[in-house]
Amino acid sequence: MMPPRQGWEALQERLLFLPPLPEQLDPLALFALLLVAGLLVGETLFRRFGLSRIVGYVLAGAVAGPGVLGWLDRETVALAKPVADAALGLLLLETGRHLDLRWLNANRSLLASALAESGLAFVSIFTFALLAVGLSPGWSAATAAITMASAPAVVLLTAQENRAQGQVTQRTLLLTAISCALSFVVFALVLGVVHAEQAGDWLNAIVHPLWVVCGSAGIGLACARLALAIAARQAKGSAAQVFILVAVALLAIGVARMLAVPVFLSLFMMGAALNLADQTKVLAYTRLPEGHWTLAIVLFVVTGAMLPLDKLSWLTGLQAIGLIVVRGLAKFAGVVLTGRNDLPAAKRRLVGVGIQPLSATAIFMGAELAAIYPEVSGQALLLPLLAAALMELAGPQLCRYAFKQAGETEPPPEPRR
Structure with missing residues (x-):
């Protein structure tokens, strides 16, 4: 670098407006290049090897993040997190819109499946974290709350990526939305448990969950009504x-961030409120544009960079795999053993495979908990975050396999010449 540097310094003597030669690439420029790399890797894996694009996005972020090569440091990842917040929020908005409470009331077997798979997953993960890993009851409950739900962003984008339609796809989307809602309720309760266990602070243990639930519900309902009121005047x-x-x-x-309320929960509530309050179908047929895939790239690249891969050892790796196996069997059993009257056994098994993804939502739930007690949460939340890291790669493939085996996918369009 010496000759270029000397040449640049010589130019600086004549051209006063030139800045000093940068020691390294600007973080924003580096992040932009990483997004392009993630896109290219995702497209290559999808078109040549039949893998989900999401795998490529996560790999790009994980390799370039602080846990591997360190091209993106933690400060750069923190700067990009608000954009990832927005991306996850918009995807959860769509997930919430799939949560039709009126239809659930009419179809009790679907609700039974959701309660069974989510309940079994929570109990199994809690028991594993408490007895096999040795976490405290509070952090075992936190681990279970974070990992019990399927990944709504992964399931939604995998269905769109493969243009999947049919009973298995629809049931997987609905169960994902319901399990997501249940995990959010459990997550709010776990906040109180963590406060009580770590600080013995019963005021925060009671008020904080109420603040999270009521704040998210209030923001979601108010914004849903505002959107419907304005959109009703448009075509x-x-x-x-x-x-x-x-x-x-x-x-x-923006409001959720100002009030310290989880963004993902507020947007999910907004989606559910839109579905419930849109009696005249004002926004029922309005979908996010294809450009939201751009947000998905940002989300999964940032999520990959947030994964604590530098803390992965043979012991933590085995524990994470154990959690994934326990969780997977519980969710699979919950679906297969229920809903016998309205879905054949073969399709129930495929739905049990399709709901396995675990990723971005778990990472962001973990970040919310880590902000409360950073001195303890780093080690306590390592298990669910490493499990999420492994499922970032396996989850999209399991979901895609389920849709494909059900015969509900379409081949990708031929590239233009």
Whole structure:
């Protein structure tokens, strides 16, 4: 670098506006290059090897992140996290819109399947973390709350990526939405348990969960009503309605961040409120544009960079694999043993495979908990975060396998020449 540096310094003597030669690439430029790399890796894996694009995005972030090569340091990842928050929020908004409470009331077997697979997953993970790993009851409950749900962003994007439609796809999306809602309720309760265990602070143990639940519900309901009120004056399915939906979602994200309420929970609540309150189908046929795949790239690259791969050892790796196996069997059994009246056994088994993904939501739940007690949470949350790291790679493939085996996917369009 000496000749270029000397040449640059010589130019600086004549051109006063030139800045000093940078010691390293600007973090924003580096992050932009990483997003491009993630896109290229994802497309290559999808078109040549039949793997999910999401795997490529996560791999790019994980390799370049602090846990491996360190091209992205923790400060750069922290700067990118608000964008990833927005991406996850918008995807959870769509997940919440799949949560039709009226239909659930009519279809009790679906609700039974969701309660069975989520309940079995929580109990199994809690028992494993408490007895096999040796975590305290509070952090065992936190581990179970973080990892009990399926990954709504992965399931939704995998279905869109493969243009999947059918009974297995629809049941997987619905069970994911319900288990996500249940895990959010459990997550709020676990916040109180962690406060009580770590600090013996019963005021925070009671008020903090209420603040999270009521704040998220209030933000979600208010923003849903605002979006419906404005969108009702526009043509149905128009670009104006899409713009209103995204703009109000961003408003919800901003308010949630100001009030220290989880963004992912607020946007999920907004989606569920839209589904429930949209009696005249104002926004029922309005979907996020294809551009939300751009947000997905940001989300999974940042998620990959947040994974604590530098703390992975043979022992923690075995514990994470054990958690994945226990969780997977519980969720699979919960689906297979219920819903016999409205879905054949073969399709129930495929749904049990399709709901396995665990990723971004777990990472962001862990970040919320880590912000409360950073001195303890680093080690206590290592198990669920490492499990999420492994399932970032395996989960999308399991979901895609289920949709494909059900015969509900379409081949990708031929690239333009």
